[in-house]
Amino acid sequence: MMRSVARRAVLIVGAAVLALALSGCSVFGPSQSDRADALARVLESSDIGVTTAEATYQTSFGGDLTVTVTLAPAALDPAGRVSTETLTRILNVLATETSTMRVATTYLYTKDGDGQRVSLAAAAEENGLRAEKSGYSLVLSRTDLTGFANG
Known part of the structure; x- marks a missing residue:
């Protein structure tokens, strides 16, 4: 008994x-949510041109992270799209900061100071990635981000 x-x-x-x-x-x-909050603070405190950032961790089998950044005008190219340099630097931060998180997929969204979505299709292509069909978001696997760590 x-x-x-x-x-x-x-x-x-x-x-x-x-x-x-x-x-x-x-x-x-720290919990995954705490780490997501820290990631947003790192993006905001960087000199990349991110004025605000929000990172949300969704608990799932692999773990998903949604990151939305608002970009300053200087972070955009002359056509008003995310510049290649800006995207590369954002991806570097994402790769570095998520290396200690249990994240299988990261969803990245970009917008300008007026809240309008900003295309990152050209910058994604320059970085060897493909934006979603709309051109306004990236879906990144852990493997996609690995090449940008400490980059």
Whole structure:
């Protein structure tokens, strides 16, 4: 009888630890959401031309991260699109900051100071990536970002 109670207690504790691990939570450090918030602060404090940034971690099997940045006019090319240099630098920050996160896919969206979406298709192509059909977002796998780490 006592053995089955102890076994049941071990199973309950094990299930709780597994649930925490799968949800992206950590009892020994910052949560994935905390790390996403820190990523947004890094983007905002950089000299890339990001005036505001929002990063949201969605708990899933692999972990998804959605990042939306508002860009200063200087971060855009003459045609009003995200410049290649700006995108490269943003990707470098994303690669570096997500290296300690459990993120399988990162979704990147860009807009200008008026809240209008800004195309990143040309800059993505220059970086060897392909923007989504609309040209206003990138879907990046961990592999896509690896090449931009410390770049």
